[in-house]
Amino acid sequence: MARRATVYDVAQRAGVSIATVSFAFTRPEKVKPETIRTVMVAADELGYVPSANARGLARGRTGAIGLYAYDYVLDPPADEHAAEGYERSARLFPLYADEVQRGVQLECRSRGLALMIGGNRTPAHLPHVIEVAGRVDALIAFAGALSVPHLEQAAARMPVVELGGEVRVAGAHTVLVDNRQGMADLTAHLVRVHRYERFAYLGELGTPEFRARREGFESTLEEAGVPVPPVLPAHPGDDATTSASVAALLREGPLPQVLVCDTDQAAVVAIDALRRAGLSVPGDVAVTGFDGIIAGRLLQPILTTVRQPMAAIGRAAVRLLADALDGAEQPTTNEDLVATFSAGGTCGCD
Amino acid sequence: MARRATVYDVAQRAGVSIATVSFAFTRPEKVKPETIRTVMVAADELGYVPSANARGLARGRTGAIGLYAYDYVLDPPADEHAAEGYERSARLFPLYADEVQRGVQLECRSRGLALMIGGNRTPAHLPHVIEVAGRVDALIAFAGALSVPHLEQAAARMPVVELGGEVRVAGAHTVLVDNRQGMADLTAHLVRVHRYERFAYLGELGTPEFRARREGFESTLEEAGVPVPPVLPAHPGDDATTSASVAALLREGPLPQVLVCDTDQAAVVAIDALRRAGLSVPGDVAVTGFDGIIAGRLLQPILTTVRQPMAAIGRAAVRLLADALDGAEQPTTNEDLVATFSAGGTCGCD
DNA sequence: CGCCCTAGGTTATGCGCTTAGATTCTGCGG
DNA sequence: CCGCAGAATCTAAGCGCATAACCTAGGGCG
DSSP: OOOOOOHHHHHHHHTSOHHHHHHHHHOGGGSOHHHHHHHHHHHHHHTOOOOHHHHHHHHSOOSEEEEEEEOSOSSOOGGGGSHHHHHHGGGTSSOHHHHHHHHHHHHHHHHTOEEEEEEESSTTOHHHHHHHHTTOSEEEEETTTSOHHHHHHHHTTSOEEEETOOTTSTTOEEEOOOHHHHHHHHHHHHHHTSOOOOEEEEEOOSSHHHHHHHHHHHHHHHHHTOOOOOEEEOBTTBHHHHHHHHHHHHHHOOOOSEEEESSHHHHHHHHHHHHHTTOOTTTTOEEEOSBOOHHHHTSSSOOBEEEOOHHHHHHHHHHHHHHHHHSOOOOOBOOOOOOEEEOOSTTSOO | OOOOOOHHHHHHHHTSOHHHHHHHHHOGGGSOHHHHHHHHHHHHHHTOOOOHHHHHHHHSOOSEEEEEEEOSOSSOOGGGGSHHHHHHGGGTSSOHHHHHHHHHHHHHHHHTOEEEEEEESSTTOHHHHHHHHTTOSEEEEETTTSOHHHHHHHHHHSOEEEETOOTTSTTOEEEOOOHHHHHHHHHHHHHHTSOOOOEEEEEOOSSHHHHHHHHHHHHHHHHHTOOOOOEEEOBTTBHHHHHHHHHHHHHHOOOOSEEEESSHHHHHHHHHHHHHTTOOTTTTOEEEOSBOOHHHHTSSSOOBEEEOOHHHHHHHHHHHHHHHHHSOOOOOBOOOOOOEEEOOSTTSOO
16 A cells, blocks of 8 residues: 655645645645645645644644444344344334434534544443544543543543533533423323323433433323332343343233333333233233334334434534534533424324 | 643653553553553543544554445435424435444444544545545445545555445455346346336436446346336435436326336335325335335335345445455455345235 | 835644664573 | 673654744835
8 A cells, every 4th residue: 555645745746845735725825826736736646635643633633523322232133134133123223322323423514523433332441432532522422321430531621512411420511302301291191191090111210311201200190190100120222121021010910001111122122022922012001112213113003202303412412512612611501402202003092 | 621631741640751651551561560550540540541643643544444425415304303304204314325334333343443434415525535534544435425536546545445336446445235136136026926017217327336226127127028118317315306207207108017216215205206196106106116224114015125235235344444454455345245135015015 | 225014935843652772670690 | 799681661753744933035115
């Protein structure tokens, strides 16, 4: 592979100094048009591509932002494309994080920012964070993808926005969606329209967002005077746990009228498990989710859920960072992103 | 924002030279265990994050690879999340390129490579390519996303793999799927099972992959002694053209029995247009696509298509590059990736 | 005619890290 | 107690670019 041409090569060929080459590219107003042309021709002939590394080093910033996602699915099952696998492949992609990432990508592109993708399997895996953090000017992280200390460490040195995190993390920005209200709306629908009284709840309380969902659920039931069920464990990306919870539910009876899941991923798995057990959804048990991922729309009937504005979340994050990068401000929380109740068929509506 | 700690800071705090700090991180075997510990403690206290820029500059490589995609959808309609928009949002994501990208991401991650995302709207837009190329050790590009000269320029300086390109580009690797056979299988199904004789074809011939599809189509019809229709223009990402072609078809009659589209995106748009015109699909006209994107599965009935192993394509590309990066070899073409005919309901099957 | 200003360039330095090669330690045999 | 071979560490030289600070040649003006 040929050595990459550098400013020196271009300068020599164009018969100018390297400073002039540099200016020709970055400060055209400081260079005579004719000289610029000479330089450009030389650069072109040499196939010159400026080294972003050198540039970043000299300028002190890279022009790239990083996205750090929690990896629910690092290595999908090998049969992903096999006949059976194909039918289910939409359960692996696109998920919540993927749709948010798309928003990030779109916004980055329209702003001319490069995007660096990183991620890990388990929180608190340091090396990878560093890998990403060292390359970028700013960082977007999903709540739970990075430990709080790591986030704070990063936030001390560059703008960081946490998606759905608590505002607690020192120095980090946050993009928040009102999960609580969304879940409250959904629950209200189940109570008022369907008159359900025996609920089950599948989910977790590991991140602020999940806790907010649970709160919306609890408060609505309490107001309605309906008994609040406990949290049965379910984690997106850990289907085994979800299935086990459903199995326990079936075993221990009596069956609830409706199973409220705190993610679509869990809901999809739960519906599978219920149907495998010979039950009809929503005939015997209604099921609801949260997020609005595509997998829910591929179900028959369509999953009742709360839709998050995923792409908008990603875009908002980039906007926050871009603002922080030029007009260094205080950490901001965004607003006005709402989660919308979306009635499908799995709640019993037709 | 605090100045980032550097090797100098760490060295000073640990009471060693910067070389030792560097070695402690990258060549532990050359440093006394105790010293390593001292260094690590100091680094930790300072929140030291090595600058990938400086590292890349010094080492001559960055450890990142770039993905350069053709952007079908840079700015999706503003109503994307509105009620109407939501129903159709899966038509914008995930598309072919998105699913390939996912494969790239997965493979990069499992190999510890950083991934840099770039892209552009129109081919031949130089600055953006450079932006990406300057940051990475190797590049993946979709056929048609970069002009051949640019590709060659890049390929002269770093490993490049073109997805679905012709092997012609000097020095570039290629990942190829047998599009021809896939389309031939689909066409054979239409001819043998459904006995269709009046075909229409919607698509383009802009890239080798599209041409291969057309060839598979033509040759199968010819063998069967069925008249080969012309190519009516349709471009993924340009719904207007596709709709216009369908309108022309309706206007000029007689209606074909089946409309073969060379992408799922075009097929989805065509089905919309036909139904808006009061026609039933597949009742009045059958329609088929190519790719196997999720949007096709959300249709009623499900779109008949040819499924590409999209994630596998992405993974193969990364593998090729990773190989090229350590054992510099000759440009390779991958193999063994097949496109599979997938009968849905839009061809007339039930 | 001399002075100052400006446009257009150039020189020189440093960004934070890697890495040959030089230097200092350390332990051990003689 | 000395000399010496590793082992451990340090010194110093870049990597390719941006940019502050500095030159130089004209041109306008009093």
